[in-house]
Amino acid sequence: MGTHVIKMPDIGEGIAEVELSQWHVKVGDLVVEDQVLADVMTDKAMVDIPSPVHGKVIALGGQPGEVMAVGSILISIEVEGAGNLKESDKPAPVAAKEIPVAAKVEAVVESKPAVAAVRPAAAVCQGPLVAREADERPLASPAVRKHALDLGIQLRLVRGSGPAGRVLHEDLDAYLAQGQSNASAPVAAAYAQRNDEEQIQVIGMRRKIAQRMQDATQRAAHFSYVEEIDVTAIEELRAHLNEKHGASRGKLTLLPFLVRALVVALRDFPQMNARYDDEAQVITRLGAVHVGVATQSDVGLMVPVVRHAEARSLWDSAAEISRLANAARNGKASRDELSGSTITLTSLGALGGIVSTPVLNLPEVAIVGVNKIVERPMVVKGQVVIRKMMNLSSSFDHRVVDGMDAALFIQAIRGLLEQPATLFVE
Template identity: 90%
Template sequence: MGTHVIKMPDIGEGIAEVELSQWHVKVGDMVVEDQVLADVMTDKAMVDIPSPVHGKVIALGGVPGEVMAVGSILISIEVEGAGNVKESAAPAAAPVKEAPAVTAPKVEPVVESKPVAAAPRPAAVCQGPMVAREANERPLASPAVRKHALDLGIQLRLVRGSGPAGRVLHEDLDAYLAQGQSNASSVSSAYIQRNDEEQIPVIGMRRKIAQRMQDATQRAAHFSYVEEIDVTAVEELRAHLNEKHGATRGKLTLLPFLVRAMVVALRDFPQINARYDDEAQVITRLGAVHVGIATQADIGLMVPVVRHAETRSLWDSAAEIARLATAARNGKASRDELSGSSITLTSLGALGGIVSTPVLNLPEVSIVGVNKIVERPMVIKGQIVVRKMMNLSSSFDHRVVDGMDAALFIQAIRGLLEQPATLFME
């Protein structure tokens, strides 16, 4: 038997260290070739580390949340044959020691403390088990008893009455208190006292999101602009296209129309389709429109990129958005699919609220946020009519984008969506 050591691979892009996000195996597990051993997080994406051999795990080189240098020992596996480690360096009979943290302290595992039980009360005479009445049932009790119960914070419907016809007496309140909190919790868990705590290490994707959001708010000069848009016409067009072509081409959401409106509007505002390298003090304006689509996945917020949106039809954009969103939610989006955007579109769909203040996805200088569609009475040509209205809540980097340009850009999107035929005019 020998030992096969797997080192943290060089993932490319000049990365010198990566974060160990999650183990899929533990010491003592048998693994097979191509089985995923661990997930590691780079600045851009989650990467699976597969096993190149069959064997038994004998040592792990780090803990989730640890930042490890490329080339450091990730895992040691006992294999048939000589392995890739000389006997003198790592005898097969002795387990390989775990590698220490390289640049970050180890993160303690999540620990959830149990609720602290209430101290027992002195023994007292109990009038019997508590009775849970219906919420609308008024228990019999004198005004004095009701006031006493109110002062004590007791719900009378939970107290067993020992008086005539089940009337609640002062003695019943005392007995209820003597029964302690354990009986109360068995009847109404909504009022149970809790003292448990949970510590959640900020690691993996959540750490990257936190770092990027903090970096964006500290480095960019954010300002937001909100505009109200009448989307009645574009929603009617969307419904018509879905009815006519949905069965053969797929259903359209509003997002492909928004992507198209951004593409057309950006022709007149190239400074908004840009990236800003604040260290080199260089603004790069792009002719291609690579639209990042903010997508909520189980591991956190991800931004897959619809590349060359300027070349795509509505259905092509819709299919690509759906494909990328599925890949991101399943953790299958590649690094290339998660990088290179020039402007981001973010939407919470039906939960989009009225107004939001989206955070820039650096090094981009703009992000367009979509709020929910609501029907509201509007005055058009002196008549009150019901229209479908939606807000765009967008943010810009004021170091690069002037307020007037940002407002005109969003106004251009508004005009295109309110007159959707203009989306396709050249």
């Protein structure tokens, strides 16, 4: 028997170190070739590290949250034959405490050797009902928690099939399919006194998000501008297009119309489609409109980029937004798909609220935030009528963008959306 040492691979783009985000194996596990061993986090994306060999895990080289240099020992695996252990590799790696192991499912390796691999599919749910203690908090994303709340499901009763027992949307579906209900939980548990505490280590994507948000608020001079928009006409157009072309071209949400409005408005306000290098004191205005679309995933907020939005039709934009959102939520978005935006569009969807204060996606200088659509009585030509209204809550970097220009820019978007024909008049 020999030892095969896997070192932290060179992921490219000059990256010298990465953060170890999560182990998918523990000491003593038997692994197969192409099985995902760990997730590591770069400045831009999560990357899977697959095993190039069959064998048994004998040592882990770090703990989740640890920043590791490229070339450092990630994991040691006992293999048949001599292995690849060198004298320089013999110092024992740092012992890592055991963590819950995700289901061992074979993964397919992408074309890049020993760097990025397709994540394993979720484990098959072994029955939807699981008994947890009343004070045990199951792992689940905010979207899953809201879904469970809407369905009246107590998450602690649902077996999670995701990594480390994370509850997924399909687990909720399986729970409902089995006919379980809130009645299966003791009523007294809802009123039980609780004194539990939970400490959550800020690592991986959550740490990157925290760093970027803190950096943005410290470096940029944020100011926000909110405008109310009558979206009755654009919603009528959207419904008409979906009824006529939805079956053949796909359904349109409001987002591709907003992307189109950004593209048209930026023709008159090029200073919004820009990046500011505050160290070099240089503003770069770009002709290409690469729209970042903020997307919530299980690991946190990600911003995949719709490239060259200025050259896309409504349906082309819609298809690309959907593709990128799915890739981000499934952890499949590449580094290129998560970088290079020139302006960002953020939406809280049905939870959009009345007003929000978006944080800039540096080095960009503008971000446009979409709030929810509500029906309200409005006075139009002296008559009280019901209209569909929506607020745009947008933020700008006051070091680069003047308040008057920001207001005029959002007013231009308002005019385009309220008179949707102007979106397509050249």
